[in-house]
Amino acid sequence: MVEQKPFFLPYQVDFYLMLTEACPLRCEYCYIKDRDNPTRMSRDTMDLMMKKVQTKPRIIFFGGEPLLGIDDIKWFTEKYKDDVKVFQIVTSTFPKANFHELIENVIKPSSKPWELQLSFDGFEGSERKLVNTDPVAQQVYENILYTLEQGVKLQVRCVINDSNIYYFHDTYKQFKRMSEEYSGLFYADFTLVHETNLDSDFPEVLKRELGLILDDILTDESPFITAGLASMIGSILEDRKCMACNVGSEIIIRPNGDIYPCTMLSQYSEDFKMGHITDRELNTDIATDVHERPADCDTCDYNKYCFGGCRYERSYLGNLNEINLGYCEQTKTVVEALLAFRDKLYSDSCKNRDLIIERILRYRTWRSGMESTMDFEYMKFRGNQNAGIE
Template structure:
């Protein structure tokens, strides 16, 4: 299975219409140098003037009484914690702000945390997410400080402290061709720390081969068995790789609002106001590659690239019986692995097939054991972990 990139046929465009999610890269600086990061590092910080333009644009393009997600990203956003506090003030003082309609989040590498940060996020109702790839040997191999030192000790301490404030703290673990086999140990490690909300995401830039693809069913199957045991022990956990796919299957496939709508309903903003279809496409933020304009200059325009993908154009995808349950529409994943927003890599196909099969099998097992799947059918599987948030 060889992944090749094809940058030729970039023909149609994105048009921002109704924005429901925007990501602000408050800085592209970072104190870590993760091997797989898709954001190039540079010393740049978003000013309040730029942030105000973004906030005004987001509310202007958000439907009346619509839901709006605003995320702080980087680099490492908490390097600019004071600036984040000021930007949150801009958001909450906006005439169209409503606490019931606006969701604010911060995604951090977990190396910066203290009581002041926790108190601020709690008081402002901010969702806090930490990235941690697993046990020390995995975390330290991929996520090192700029001096080459591993980050595991610091991040583990942060997770333990943060869980005292945020019982459902989301933790995001990235796995690659080098760490795929350790996914079950990663889940065990995070659960033993007290994490109930686990996101597992493959490194889409890794050197995946057919040998790895052949391992997906067995390794994902081990995860599914752990997942089932959590339920049988009345201690359910949310594991994105399983929960999300189960929910999609039970609901009959991906609906329009289950897809990210990159570039039309979802945008990312660089430190100078450059606009991108997704935070994973910001790169060096050169204002050229994947850029659709600048919010400060008022030049947001159609992107001479590709249409917003609603499905892949691969002939095998068109004919596949799994297509309704498959993330073949994920434009940024496709772009990083094939160079095209609408063409799926062989890796992604194998990954999706494995997760769909494992999720379907897990549904059968849960039905056999009389486990209630109503929250999955409603598209809210995390509620099961929420209802168990008092149990450790």
């Protein structure tokens, strides 16, 4: 008798439950296709997923807007509170009433760790709008303050795009002020938008704005270093890859039960579908295949720092096996800024060197410690991005 292999692999611990793909917002850069579709993930699907996991997972409530399924979140977190290591939600904070219910009736009473991630692109140049085109920046900001006043820890994630790239440094400074005012509660990070048709001056503006941020870190007596920057700076200091793609290390389950290796690829094509929650086994080869870099990466001067770019962007251009020059320009800009930062850090004039390196090491120790508590060989897969791919 042939032994049935496990449905989910041991290193797959991050499970994105796309409770719905519906959303009350119409962010300009959002990749979710069907934001008017009210279909929600069934509780049977969630139960079946939990039966098939091999370890205590991190459950990420995702969408669309997961708050539209607040009743399902309450049901799931109560039923599986002893079977999940960490709960996370990625939310725009709309609808407001549902967000308040999440804070007051789910997160605050919970005995389990929660990671609350809010989407906020700053006040200037934000393209987050409601279906009726009303801007949402002020309301999201008020929801952030409400959360902090409740004593709930949160992370704000800002997507840097064509519209707000000019205010990148200003937004960073605003987040730094909030991290000081709400020390231990407010955290922030930045993500570069996944688009193929950015303005031609985007790399140049990115170079200027990121350079200002890195100069602040070098000269500030109490530098504000986001998790993303800490990770990239740490990698650059060790001369390793810093522009990562986690495709395949996570499991994404759409409302209908289809399973994908990436949130963005789940919206692009069924070619990337690994299976369905009711299947006997998954086609995990898909995750391995999409993790490969294009052959052209081998001759690039920056290949020691880059994993080959966003797989969604490469697919969107029509060929997963070809490089995306737009992403390449972003990567070169970021890497060059980080290398310049490294040179300044090790110069005789840098007074903050020991403090900055201590902060970077503290972040990496925390991250490594968090990963080592997992009940699976996480680093063999996630670690392949630095150890197994050269």
